[in-house]
Amino acid sequence: MLRITVHEDSTCCRLELAGRLEGPWVLETENAWRSSLRSGHQIDVDMRQLIGLDEAGRGLLLAMHLAGVRLVVEGVWMKALVEEITGNQPIEGTMRRSRKKKAAADQRLGRRRTNK
Numbered sequence: 001m002l003r004i005t006v007h008e009d010s011t012c013c014r015l016e017l018a019g020r021l022e023g024p025w026v027l028e029t030e031n032a033w034r035s036s037l038r039s040g041h042q043i044d045v046d047m048r049q050l051i052g053l054d055e056a057g058r059g060l061l062l063a064m065h066l067a068g069v070r071l072v073v074e075g076v077w078m079k080a081l082v083e084e085i086t087g088n089q090p091i092e093g094t095m096r097r098s099r100k101k102k103a104a105a106d107q108r109l110g111r112r113r114t115n116k
Contacts, residue, residue, distance in 0.1 A: 001025070004032050013041045014072075018049035021057035030060055033069070047082075048074040061085050 002025035005016040013036045
C-alpha cells in the first residue's frame, strides 16, 4: 500500500510517498510524477515516510533522479539506498537541525558531544 500526496506551489512540486513503493504502486507513482512534469517546476520526492521498495521502485527512483528530481530522505537506511541508486548524497529532510544548531542547543543544556 502506498499513499501519494502531491503538494504544489509557485516554485516547486513535491510528491510525498508514504508506505511501500512496490508492485502496482510503482506505476501509480510514475503517473503522478509524469503529471507533475507538466508544471515545469522543480520536483521533489519526499520519501521520509517510505518503508520499503522493490526493484521496480528502485528503477523508478533512478529514472526520476536522472530526470532531475530531488530525492528527500531521512534515516540511515533511506540515505544509504539513495546514495546507492544515485551515487550522490540525498537531500536530508527539512526537519533536521544543522550540526551548529544541535551543538548550540547541547551547550545551552550543558551536554557534551563526543565524536565516535
